[in-house]
Amino acid sequence: MLRVDHLTKHYGDTVAVDDLSFDVAPGVVTGFLGPNGSGKSTTMRIMLGLDRPTKGRTSIDGHAYRDFPAPLREVGAQLDAKSVHPGRSARNHLRALATSNAIPLTRVDEVLEFAGIASVADKKVGGFSLGMSQRLGIAAAILGDPGVLLFDEPVNGLDPEGIRWIREFFATLAHEGRTVFVSSHLMSEMALTADQIIVIGRGRFIAQGSVDDLTRTSAGTVFVASADDARLAQRLRDAGASVAVSERGLDVGKVPSSAIGEIALADGIALNELTPQRASLEEVFMELTADSIEYGSARAAS
Amino acid sequence: MNGVTLASVTRSEWIKFRSVRSTLMGVIVTTVLTVGLGALIATAVRANWSQMNPIRKLAFDPVSASLGGTLFAQFAVGVIGTLFITSEYSSGSIRTTFAAVPRRGLVVVGKLLVLVGSLFVVTEVACVATFLLGQSIFSGVVPTASLGSSAVLRSVLLGGVYLTLLAVLGLAFGLILRQSAASISAFTSLLLVIPIILFLLPQSWQNAATKFMPSALGHSMMSTNAPENFFGAWTATALLVVYVIVAFSVGVVLLLRRDA
Incomplete structure (x- = not known):
């Protein structure tokens, strides 16, 4: 050790x-x-x-x-x-x-x-x-x-x-x-x-x-595609989630995927896809160390 | 299996010492300067002996005259001693060394033993050789000396002691300054530049200060009769040993305190 x-x-x-x-x-x-x-x-x-x-x-x-x-x-x-x-x-x-x-x-x-x-x-x-x-x-x-x-x-x-x-x-x-x-x-x-x-x-x-x-543990989102994205997005926002709507489906943050499934079930909305999005280690690293890079490019430019 | 001991560290330092070309070159240069320049000086003395004025003839010391090459060899041994430690700093290998042997005092003592052990042999052989060669050059024209006289033997053997002590002084400068160029400059200044500065001072100050310079101590050590105003051979040896111990101790204290 x-x-x-x-x-x-x-x-x-x-x-x-x-x-x-x-x-x-x-x-x-x-x-x-x-x-x-x-x-x-x-x-x-x-x-x-x-x-x-x-x-x-x-x-x-x-x-x-x-x-x-x-x-x-x-x-x-x-x-x-x-x-x-x-x-x-x-x-x-x-x-x-x-x-x-x-x-x-x-x-x-x-x-x-x-x-x-x-x-x-x-x-x-x-x-x-x-x-x-x-x-x-x-x-x-x-x-x-x-x-x-x-x-x-x-x-x-x-x-x-x-x-x-x-x-x-x-x-x-x-x-x-x-x-x-x-x-x-x-x-x-x-x-x-x-x-x-x-x-x-x-x-x-x-x-x-x-x-x-x-x-x-990073701010990973969950990708959701359903039979009625618009209605599901509304229900999720009511439940305190952050929702970004795209053509393919919804990017949902702040609530776990299990909660999304339950909300969809309660409203009788059929889910086509429910995929937790995992941040790449690279993204996590950038996020974690963003404040601690001694000579960041933003600083160098200023 | 034992761990890190003074014996194992000294063996390790011996491998390091002999496995780089600069050591071999340094030893060759030391020998060539001591013996070669000694012979050159002896030849010049012999050629000019008949024109030399009688007072200088009276004061002539065939021993120190034949050991004249040591004046040049002292820089070579200083460089050997300095590089033994500063090359570890410049290459970064000092970190490898101290990671293997965290008790740094052992590393320095190991280096000291290897340096003294090897250079003492080399410089004694070179001094005896240049003495014998010088006497054979003088023979027939210039007065000569024999190793049978205890004062002559002492002077010749102290020539090797002088050069070995200067190698340790070089090591001490390297420990203190850690950079090859800075250490060698400081070493050279001590032997050459400071005596020149002293030369500019009033005569009475000169007489008081000059005899304390390492080069003057060396002159005393290698003369059968030390010049006026200079220390005797044994006092000079003791004083040089004190200088070396002081410089080396400063180097060791800094080494133990500083980050590698």
């Missing part, structure tokens, strides 16, 4: 993270979603003991990160793809990491093979493409076979084949009972990758739930 507890981080006058609290459960892929600059990377850096929180704390299975005798065997992390010395080979980079945490060096060859970069293992990292660097980051993250994995924007720079590979990889890690925490600013990507989603904006907690939960 990864826990963020009333976390606050100031950089000078800038508030990067503002009283943020949430738990990340093992066994599922948890997406960490927010616009650029919303505090995702800062939160992850604090989880790894790299930045010191102004207030609050993060813990992993109840322990502070720096208390682990061999952190790489508890938590694997891929921060940004370029956090490797460009003059060092991929193999030497992983050897140095493994050695520091007393991880057997045979593991280095295994993870190079797994990440699909064994053929370039002795080349300098400076010559790697972004995709190859991402794969090296993933190799480094799983080096110690950790139970908790953190990935910061892992799909950046990957080709479609690589993205599919990484999605399956996350699912496998979660299936093995590990905690998998993946940040992204791309809602569409998270909808396909994550089971659980935590949304933040401007360093503050906004929402947490499954993709299903989040799309359902």
Whole structure:
């Protein structure tokens, strides 16, 4: 269990993270979603003991990160793809990491093979493409076979084949009972990758739930087509619903679909169609974070 | 299986140290400057010996004359020490390093051990080599010295100590400033620019201040007879060690406090 507890981080006058609290459960892929600059990377850096929180704390299975005798065997992390010395080979980079945490060096060859970069293992990292660097980051993250994995924007720079590979990889890690925490600013990507989603904006907690939960709780409407749309629209408005009339039928808001069915039955109006409209995750995200985008286009224009 | 220990971190830092080309280049440059320029200076001394005035001939020290290349090598070792930490900041690999070893003090001590261990060997070998080469160049024309004399042996061996301490000073500057260019500029200023500024001061101030400069301490360490107004070899060594400890401690305190 990864826990963020009333976390606050100031950089000078800038508030990067503002009283943020949430738990990340093992066994599922948890997406960490927010616009650029919303505090995702800062939160992850604090989880790894790299930045010191102004207030609050993060813990992993109840322990502070720096208390682990061999952190790489508890938590694997891929921060940004370029956090490797460009003059060092991929193999030497992983050897140095493994050695520091007393991880057997045979593991280095295994993870190079797994990440699909064994053929370039002795080349300098400076010559790697972004995709190859991402794969090296993933190799480094799983080096110690950790139970908790953190990935910061892992799909950046990957080709479609690589993205599919990484999605399956996350699912496998979660299936093995590990905690998998993946940040992204791309809602569409998270909808396909994550089971659980935590949304933040401007360093503050906004929402947490499954993709299903989040799309359902948003202001979804119900599409209704009936034998007598005009009369049904009137009855629904009387019942306090908002109704938009189109040629095909009615878009009804503010009342659940069960109530619409009952109103139609009471008035003897036959329904042809009754379909709850689910907002796309993208729409939910835009709606949830509309107030918290630091450099929104409207602001930029003014 | 053990976890993170000073031994495991030091081994890890040793892998990092030897797996980048800049280290190898730095070691080669250090050796070439120490031995090559030392030989060049010795050759020039020999060629001009007959025209040298008698007072300078009397004050001539065949030991420090043969170790002249260290004046240039001190910048090379400073750069090696600086880059050992600043290249981690410029590449971002410092975050990988500290995530693997959250007790940052271990990382710094590991780097210190690797730097001192490897450069001490390299610089001692280079100093002995340039001394022997210099004496063989002087031989027959210019007075020579022998390692059989304890004062001579001390001066030659302190040459390696001086260069190793300057490498650690470079590491300390890197810890404090975290940027390669800024750290190397500061290091170079300390060795070159400040002595020039002192040179512009009144003579009495100069005499009081110059002997405290690291380059003057190095001169004392590598001379069989330290010049007038300068510290003796052991006092100079102790003072340089104090400088290095102070700078390094400031670097470590900042490292422990700052965000990576």
